[in-house]
Amino acid sequence: MHxxxxxxxxxxxxxxxxxxxxxxGKLGAKAKFVPSFAVKWxxxxxxxxxxxxxxxxYYPNTGAAFCDAMMSDxxxxxxxxxxxxxxxxxxxxxxxxxxxxxxxxxxxxxISLLSGIYGDGVRFVVNDLLMAVQxxxxxxxxxxxxxxxxxxxxxxxxxxxxxxxxxxxxxxGLVSRLGKDGEIRDLKWHKMFVMKALQYHRDVVPLYFSxxxxxGFYSLAKWRVRxxxxxxxEMVRLPAEMxxxxxxxxxxxxxxxxxxxxLAQKPAAQMAADIKEKTYLLKEKIKEI
Numbered sequence: 001m002h003x004x005x006x007x008x009x010x011x012x013x014x015x016x017x018x019x020x021x022x023x024x025g026k027l028g029a030k031a032k033f034v035p036s037f038a039v040k041w042x043x044x045x046x047x048x049x050x051x052x053x054x055x056x057x058y059y060p061n062t063g064a065a066f067c068d069a070m071m072s073d074x075x076x077x078x079x080x081x082x083x084x085x086x087x088x089x090x091x092x093x094x095x096x097x098x099x100x101x102x103x104x105x106x107x108x109x110x111i112s113l114l115s116g117i118y119g120d121g122v123r124f125v126v127n128d129l130l131m132a133v134q135x136x137x138x139x140x141x142x143x144x145x146x147x148x149x150x151x152x153x154x155x156x157x158x159x160x161x162x163x164x165x166x167x168x169x170x171x172x173g174l175v176s177r178l179g180k181d182g183e184i185r186d187l188k189w190h191k192m193f194v195m196k197a198l199q200y201h202r203d204v205v206p207l208y209f210s211x212x213x214x215x216g217f218y219s220l221a222k223w224r225v226r227x228x229x230x231x232x233x234e235m236v237r238l239p240a241e242m243x244x245x246x247x248x249x250x251x252x253x254x255x256x257x258x259x260x261x262x263l264a265q266k267p268a269a270q271m272a273a274d275i276k277e278k279t280y281l282l283k284e285k286i287k288e289i
Contacts, residue, residue, distance in 0.1 A: 064115035121165030
């Protein structure tokens with residue numbers, strides 16, 4: 001989505017979502033053939049009015065402060081389970097890996113929690129499309145999932161990995177889906193975090209985040225796959241999923257730290273799959289409370 005200041009193209013005030021500008025940027029001259037009612041319908045589907053109101057209220061907060069403001073405003077609570085397993089702030093040079101059940105709010109909550117422990121140096125590896133969310137640009141480390149990395153993105157990622165602050169990764173890169181067995185789980189975890197851990201001598205700490213989206217989200221995703229639609233149209237629902245989570249209570253379970261040296265025992269892809277399974281076993285600790 002295109003984010004602009006309503007009164008100017010300079011970011012001198014609250015950033016605002018402008019879907020009409022997005023369409024013009026994506027479609028060029030063809031945008032004039034998109035009827036205004038279709039734009040209005042899309043705006044209602046994405047809840048641009050509510051999101052823009054939130055952006056105005058949180059201004060001028062950025063980074064972790066922006067996430068803190070959202071958590072407070074939406075009355076979201078994240079309880080850390082097995083918190084003693086979290087690395088100390090003095091020894092937090094790790095890669096946190098986490099399942100991705102919510103598709104937005106889980107990232108916001110994790111940035112808020114981890115920055116409160118480890119400071120503003122915490123960085124979060126994301127799809128480069130999320131760099132449009134300007135209040136969080138200072139926290140994000142963008143990667144291009146479908147093409148070559150820009151030189152700056154590669155340099156920023158390397159700098160963060162070589163530094164002393166934690167780096168957070170959602171290895172699936174996509175929101176969790178409903179499986180044939182009725183369980184909501186991530187799709188395949190990509191091996192990039194294993195390779196970076198080995199390269200930069202960073203231990204890995206698995207995190208399990210509780211929570212689900214609405215049945216409608218998973219139903220739309222299922223039918224999109226059945227109909228072989230290449231575009232993840234269910235992602236359009238994520239703003240609504242975030243808004244419906246107001247007042248939500250979630251749990252975050254911290255797993256045991258995995259030494260980086262042990263990650264070389266298997267091929268990186270297999271190691272990523274093994275750590276994914278370990279992460280999902282952490283949810284049993286919630287039942288023990």
